[in-house]
Amino acid sequence: MKVRTRVAPSPTGDPHVGTAYVALINYCFAKHHGGEFLLRIEDTDQVRSTRESEAAILDSLRWLGLSWDEGPDVGGPHGPYRQSERSEIYASYVRRLLDDGHAFKCFCSPERLEEMRVAQRAAGQPSRYDGLCLGYAPDEVARREAAGEPFVVRMKVPSDGVCVVDDQRRGKIEIEWKTVDMQVLMKSDGLPTYHLANVVDDHLMEITHVMRGEEWVSSAPKHVLLYRYFGWEMPKLIHLPLLRNPDKSKLSKRKNPTGILFYRAMGYLPGALLNFLGLLANSVTEGNDEMMSLAQMVDRFALEHIPLGGPVFDTAKLDWLNGRYIREGTDRDGFVTSVRDWAFSPERIARIAELAQPRIERLSDLGGLLAFFFSGRLPVTVEQLRGGKLDDLALRQAFALAQWELDALRDWNVAGIEAVLKRIAETLGKKFRDVARPFYVAITGSPTSVPLYDAMEVLGRDLVRERLRGASDLLGAPSKREQDEWKRMSAPLAEVSAE
Ligand code: GLU
Numbered sequence: 001m002k003v004r005t006r007v008a009p010s011p012t013g014d015p016h017v018g019t020a021y022v023a024l025i026n027y028c029f030a031k032h033h034g035g036e037f038l039l040r041i042e043d044t045d046q047v048r049s050t051r052e053s054e055a056a057i058l059d060s061l062r063w064l065g066l067s068w069d070e071g072p073d074v075g076g077p078h079g080p081y082r083q084s085e086r087s088e089i090y091a092s093y094v095r096r097l098l099d100d101g102h103a104f105k106c107f108c109s110p111e112r113l114e115e116m117r118v119a120q121r122a123a124g125q126p127s128r129y130d131g132l133c134l135g136y137a138p139d140e141v142a143r144r145e146a147a148g149e150p151f152v153v154r155m156k157v158p159s160d161g162v163c164v165v166d167d168q169r170r171g172k173i174e175i176e177w178k179t180v181d182m183q184v185l186m187k188s189d190g191l192p193t194y195h196l197a198n199v200v201d202d203h204l205m206e207i208t209h210v211m212r213g214e215e216w217v218s219s220a221p222k223h224v225l226l227y228r229y230f231g232w233e234m235p236k237l238i239h240l241p242l243l244r245n246p247d248k249s250k251l252s253k254r255k256n257p258t259g260i261l262f263y264r265a266m267g268y269l270p271g272a273l274l275n276f277l278g279l280l281a282n283s284v285t286e287g288n289d290e291m292m293s294l295a296q297m298v299d300r301f302a303l304e305h306i307p308l309g310g311p312v313f314d315t316a317k318l319d320w321l322n323g324r325y326i327r328e329g330t331d332r333d334g335f336v337t338s339v340r341d342w343a344f345s346p347e348r349i350a351r352i353a354e355l356a357q358p359r360i361e362r363l364s365d366l367g368g369l370l371a372f373f374f375s376g377r378l379p380v381t382v383e384q385l386r387g388g389k390l391d392d393l394a395l396r397q398a399f400a401l402a403q404w405e406l407d408a409l410r411d412w413n414v415a416g417i418e419a420v421l422k423r424i425a426e427t428l429g430k431k432f433r434d435v436a437r438p439f440y441v442a443i444t445g446s447p448t449s450v451p452l453y454d455a456m457e458v459l460g461r462d463l464v465r466e467r468l469r470g471a472s473d474l475l476g477a478p479s480k481r482e483q484d485e486w487k488r489m490s491a492p493l494a495e496v497s498a499e
Helices: 017-032 051-064 087-099 110-122 138-146 194-204 214-230 260-265 270-280 294-300 315-327 332-343 346-359 363-374 382-386 392-408 414-428 432-444 452-459 461-475 480-489 493-498
Strands: 004-007 036-039 103-106 152-155 162-167 171-176 184-186 209-213 236-240
Touching: 004 017, 004 209, 017 036, 017 051, 017 209, 017 236, 017 260, 017 270, 017 294, 051 260, 051 270, 087 103, 087 152, 087 184, 087 194, 087 214, 103 138, 152 214, 162 214, 162 236, 171 214, 184 194, 194 214, 209 214, 214 236, 260 270, 260 461, 270 294, 270 315, 346 363, 346 452, 363 452, 382 392, 382 432, 382 461, 392 414, 392 432, 392 461, 392 480, 414 432, 414 452, 432 452, 432 461, 452 461
Parallel strands: 004 036, 209 236
Antiparallel strands: 103 152, 152 184, 162 171
16 A cells, blocks of 8 residues: 555635644654655635745745645646635535435534534533534425525534544544534535545545644544445554644744744755754654654654644744755855845845835945844844834734734735835824834834835735744733724724725
8 A cells, every 4th residue: 555645725815834734733643654655725715815824834845845646737647636626526516425324414504513512501501503404304405495595504413422443553542422413514505625625535535644733532423423424444543642842732923933933934944944844743852853854854753753742833943954064055056045045046136126215325334224134033122112202002903914914915915014104103193104114114124214015015924924923022012802803903804804
């Protein structure tokens, strides 16, 4: 049997280091066994999925040095590799489950489901569909359907007993069936949910080992059941640990940048970042040098070495490793290429020079004016941030709103950034000029510089987010209560991203 693994990202945001971690482990496992590694795009969430996000995910995984044998960009015999292009396949499998009596049509309204949930919560019961529509006779179902009532398709799930999930790394995990919901498999628009699409695809794409984050353990019983209903052999399951912040909380961008593109923008070398993730996938160092190429990671890969506790994404260690890659891991020419790609690509230089041209008297003014383009975090002080007309509350609100709204901005470009900042000034009832000033300071390190939106566009979302977060932390990050309150002031995100 040929080992086949996959990474199956949902293109709903910035490429996450967790996706790279999961991809690396799947890659190493497959290649260690002479197998194949696939990339599948899980874009069943049509509202949140975007092609920009998909492109950024593929681009950043490639930048890290990973490649896949089959995928939406390289094709392959099991395509299409984008779930939005496979709707008919899923529809046929839903029909099969309905015909075999393993699934049923559910006509319950969102209001009824909400009432049910509230009642269950009040009674301290797990939230689970109560089975009302299971009791309908076939003619009742036909009548409702003929009357045009919208329905979803749910899978039948037993109420008694336990499901044993056999995890190749963690052993047998027992989950009571009564805690497993009668999962919606097909939404009222005829499109599948993650669970159905994922199982059907893993089967059709001949995946032998499913290695995914441990947040999916509780979904495993649904998948076990679906494989059973279809009569398919289940791939081996391995749940991978979630990466953690140093305080052991789940890695989140409020505490630590989580975007691959952030690390790229900060000037980490791809080999160093990949190597760092590789160390987090291996709890045994075996006295080996910690510097490892991808080929060495493949060679040394062992399932038993994947840590079970959450490995800490320790950026101090990453810094150390990156320093080694810069000094020892690359020769002079390689280093020159890295520097050029990071800072001095012809397009970037053209863009930056154009911004500087109307603002300098000598070329030697460039250094002072443009240094912030070649830096990571900036050594900004509270006094600099406070130097304008906004009081601390308005400053803190402006930075908080900007972080949320810029995160939601779909296209990272001058027009979108401008719209967000102008709207924040309006929301706060302040003059735009007064609001722009602290942003200049936070982003460029100075109250006057090259045009702000252009600077932000060139720096990229990740570095901008980090500089805003730094400024916000200096002034005092919003408390939970402030967050809730300020979020209500924030413009409807959909409106912002539509522009
Ligand atoms: N689309 C899922 C995610 O983004 C994939 C989970 C899986 O690997 O099955 O996490």
